[in-house]
Amino acid sequence: MDSIAALAFGTVFVLGITVGSFLNVCILRIPAGESVVTVPSHCVSCGKRLHWFELIPVLSYLFLRGRCLGCKSRISAQYPLIEAANGVIWCVLFQHYGPEPDFLFACPLCSALLVMSVIDARTREIPPGINLFALVLGALRLLFHLSEWPQYAAGFFAVSVPLLLVLILSGGKGIGGGDVKLMAACGLFLGWKEILLAFFLSCLFGTAVHLPRMAIGKAGKGLALGPYLFAGVFFALMWGNSVINKLV
Ligand SMILES: [Zn+2]
DSSP, X not given: OOHHXXXXXXXXXXXHHHHHHHHHHHHHHTXXXXXXXXXXXXXXXXXXXXXXXXXXXXXHHHHTTTBOTTTOOBOOTHHHXXXXXXXXXXXXXXXXXOSSHHHHHHHHHHHHHHHXXXXXXXXXXXXXXXXXXXXHHHHHHHGGGGGGHHHHHHHHHHTHHHHHHHHHHTTTOSSOHHHHHHHHHHHHHHOHHHHHHHHHHHHHHHHHHHHHHHHTTSSOSOOOOHHXXXXXXXXXXXXXXXXXXXXX
């Protein structure tokens, strides 16, 4: 890797972990219905307002040894993990897309899906605001791919309509309404082939992880699909094209 590429990846990583610390705020506050922008960052245990040096992504957690300066209570390892994960995801996307418009759309989509995954795993709810955000991203991205609009329009319906039928036929038990909307928004972003692949993979991942956990009694029958949908969408973003080209 030459020095310019190293600088580019370094910049993407720093931006990624910085946005990652905002994602932590979203994960914490969206389910509680709090504002993600107007309330200053504070310790969740003692409420102490955080200094700038307590807010440096990943590093602050390491320097503070995972404890609040004020009340010494433990800070969840989720904070540095989400920050680092977002930095790594953005670098992987940059490696894949390079400095193209699609990169600028894929980053916020994956970050939003990361937030959605953690919230869904915890609360079994996909926040409507995240689905709306993904939908707007898909619509804006479409402006750069206008000549291929039919495949993206078809993507909006390809998975969401069958899931909507499951939702209606099962009386709301088979799947969540949030999952249906998420698949519509991501379908508009990915196009019909990739969203079908993404959903198929999500089911595979979900089954592969959930069945063994159910067998050893660590998980109930219910399953938060969100994290698996994110995994499927991410795989389709990165490798969907090459997989589909090999199949057809
Ligand atoms: Zn504290």
